[in-house]
Amino acid sequence: xxxxxxxxxxxxxxxxxxxxxxxxxxxxxxxxxxxxxxxxxxxxxxxxxxxxxxxxxxxxxxxxxxxxxxxxxxxxxxxxxxxxxxxxxxxxxxxxxxxxxxxxxxxxxxxxxxxxxxxxxxxxxxxxxxxxxxxxxxxxxxxxxxxxxxxxxxxxxxxxxxxxxxxxxxxxxxxxxxxxxxxxxxxxxxxxxxxxxxxxxxxxxxxxxxxxxxxxxxxxxxxxxxxxxxxxxxxxxxxxxxxxxxxxxxxxxxxxxxxxxxxxxxxxxxxxx
Numbered sequence: 623x624x625x626x627x628x629x630x631x632x633x634x635x636x637x638x639x640x641x642x643x644x645x646x647x648x649x650x651x652x653x654x655x656x657x658x659x660x661x662x663x664x665x666x667x668x669x670x671x672x673x674x675x676x677x678x679x680x681x682x683x684x685x686x687x688x689x690x691x692x693x694x695x696x697x698x699x700x701x702x703x704x705x706x707x708x709x710x711x712x713x714x715x716x717x718x719x720x721x722x723x724x725x726x727x728x729x730x731x732x733x734x735x736x737x738x739x740x741x742x743x744x745x746x747x748x749x750x751x752x753x754x755x756x757x758x759x760x761x762x763x764x765x766x767x768x769x770x771x772x773x774x775x776x777x778x779x780x781x782x783x784x785x786x787x788x789x790x791x792x793x794x795x796x797x798x799x800x801x802x803x804x805x806x807x808x809x810x811x812x813x814x815x816x817x818x819x820x821x822x823x824x825x826x827x828x829x830x831x832x833x834x835x836x837x838x839x840x841x842x843x844x845x846x847x848x849x850x851x852x853x854x855x856x857x858x859x860x861x862x863x864x865x866x867x868x869x870x871x872x873x874x875x876x877x878x879x880x881x882x883x884x885x886x887x888x889x890x891x892x893x894x895x
Contacts, residue, residue, distance in 0.1 A: 630714060632718060634662065635718055636649075637663075637722070638668065639695065639723075640669055640670070644835070645672065648722070654732040654733065661687045662687075663688070663690070664692065667693060692704060699803075702810070706801050706802070707801065710793065726833045730831070735750070739792065746792050746822030747795070747825070748789065749788040749825075749826050750826060751765060752765050752788050752830060755834070755836060756835075756836040757835060763889045763893040764895060768783065774825070775824075775862075776866060780873055782809070782812045782815065784824070792822070796818070809852035812852075813860070816860035850874055857874065
């Protein structure tokens with residue numbers, strides 16, 4: 623028997639820092655049965671702390687929202703782990719999903735992912751393809767990845783197959799309280815997904831279920847060198863195939879010396895929408 627008669631399907635974990643319009647934009651895109659999910663927002667010491675009153679002016683009051691307020695800005699890994707720990711302590715959901723402020727979901731995203739995890743008990747972590755879009759210039763490109771576990775496992779040596787705001791994973795897969803690792807600054811998700819895939823399969827739904835905002839002031843761009851160095855550490859630590867690990871590290875070292883503008887131009891050319 624289920625010891626949690628009111629078990630919900632998932633928690634949606636959103637870190638927040640000084641971006642109310644982005645948060646509202648994201649929340650307004652979320653569609654799911656209101657009584658079957660809850661939103662957990664971790665406010666990482668914003669100048670103007672986010673309040674429920676502000677949110678409920680723009681979103682339905684039927685949606686259950688929990689705001690965790692950090693006293694000062696601690697960084698994304700600490701914020702994510704504060705939310706994750708709170709969710710694990712509730713012990714009343716099957717899955718955890720992620721979204722970032724400014725990113726939007728298609729109406730079917732969460733229905734698709736919940737159904738997928740229900741139908742595929744061997745899968746711990748599911749993501750989707752996504753569109754990256756710069757809302758100021760309207761430049762956009764597709765992010766397409768392998769979809770099956772073995773191909774994902776190979777591909778993870780070269781890049782993070784799972785785009786963070788597209789994922790959903792099983793609460794049971796982190797019951798031993800594995801949180802986001804602190805040892806890979808700006809690539810904590812990469813290490814975390816590798817941990818999840820050591821205990822079950824990963825999968826990607828081959829549909830564009832999320833549009834991710836390209837923010838040229840965002841973490842990935844402003845601290846690209848730091849992130850690439852962290853990604854090299856992740857591949858060295860978790861990459862199981864010696865040859866792929868060597869090639870993956872070689873590729874990441876190349877990216878360290880190639881200007882980002884060039885990388886971006888190539889993405890636009892190959893995957894532009």
